[in-house]
Amino acid sequence: MGELSTATPTETLDVLGRVCPYPLVLTKKAMEKLPSGAVIKVLCDAPASAEDSIPRYAEKQGFKFESVRHEGYWELYIQKK
Amino acid sequence: MATKKLSFIVKSLPYKTEASRLALTHAIASQTVEIYLEDGDMVEPVLAFMGDGVLNCLKDQTAMNLYGVTSLEQHIKNSLLLDLKVIICKEDVEKFGLSEDALIMDAEDIGGETKASIAPFSEIMKEMDSSDHLLFF
Numbered sequence: 711m712g713e714l715s716t717a718t719p720t721e722t723l724d725v726l727g728r729v730c731p732y733p734l735v736l737t738k739k740a741m742e743k744l745p746s747g748a749v750i751k752v753l754c755d756a757p758a759s760a761e762d763s764i765p766r767y768a769e770k771q772g773f774k775f776e777s778v779r780h781e782g783y784w785e786l787y788i789q790k791k
Numbered sequence: 792m793a794t795k796k797l798s799f800i801v802k803s804l805p806y807k808t809e810a811s812r813l814a815l816t817h818a819i820a821s822q823t824v825e826i827y828l829e830d831g832d833m834v835e836p837v838l839a840f841m842g843d844g845v846l847n848c849l850k851d852q853t854a855m856n857l858y859g860v861t862s863l864e865q866h867i868k869n870s871l872l873l874d875l876k877v878i879i880c881k882e883d884v885e886k887f888g889l890s891e892d893a894l895i896m897d898a899e900d901i902g903g904e905t906k907a908s909i910a911p912f913s914e915i916m917k918e919m920d921s922s923d924h925l926l927f928f
Contacts, residue, residue: 731823735873738822766826 714776714787719751720744726755726783733759734767737788741773744790752786760784794833797821798922800915801844805863806854811847814838814928815866818875837922838870839915841880844928845887848879848894848907867907868898877907878918884909 723740725733733754740750754760760777764786768775774789799818803810821836828834840848852864870877879894897906919925 731820732869734826735819735822739873763823763826767823770826770830 712776712787714749714774714789715778715785717749717787719787720748722751722753724753725759726753728754729756730758730763734763737764737786738767741771741788741790746790749787749789752788753783754786755783760786764788793831794835795924796835796837796922797924797926798837798839798919800919800925800927801838801840801847802842803847803928804843805847805849805852806858806860810928811844812863812866814926815863815870817926819866819870819873822873822875837876837878837918839878839880839918841883841912841915843883845879845883845889845894849889850893850895864895867895868901868903871895871898871905871907872901872903874905876918877905878915879907879909880915881909881911883912 721740721744723737725736733756737752744750752764765775765777768788772791776787778785799814801811801814805811818836818838821834824834825832847863848867850864852862854860854862867877891909895907897903
């Protein structure tokens with residue numbers, strides 16, 4: 711467990727059941743509304759989004775990112791710069 | 792650093808083909824491509840319904856019951872939820888004898904803040920003129 715995944719998130723976004731590209735675009739939209747330093751927890755069960763597009767988005771934006779894999783879904787933690 | 796404007800023009804009837812569904816999914820997906828672009832490069836999508844395409848915007852679609860497929864209504868609402876610019880051609884709305892009440896104008900029920908607009912064809916032409924790429928469906 712990393713630093714972000716043990717912190718209390720500012721917001722939780724549930725995109726379970728949503729397929730690509732919705733998890734990413736909904737995450738982007740939620741991040742735009744958060745203040746700097748806030749942490750969002752994203753619940754996602756779409757592999758392409760959880761393992762590729764959302765981590766790539768976080769990296770491109772310079773946001774801290776952590777992923778915790780569970781059976782059938784991921785918890786993604788992103789901290790806004 | 793540049794913004795590329797893409798206009799997705801929907802002229803096809805709903806459900807007769809997959810064309811309008813493709814337009815909606817491509818317009819929505821265009822919001823994700825910036826992760827593959829150079830820093831600062833952006834994509835600005837516009838979704839315009841004209842001709843027979845305005846019928847895609849009718850409320851209370853029951854596609855799952857009739858055709859066993861997901862409703863385009865939900866896709867249009869998702870577009871608004873994701874703040875896409877959605878324009879419906881005023882002249883064609885009038886041609887079909889429709890009113891704003893019959894059309895999907897917002898996505899408030901799923902938390903959307905952006906509203907669709909009914910605008911004259913001249914406004915859609917302006918959007919098309921200022922676009923880098925036009926995609927017809």
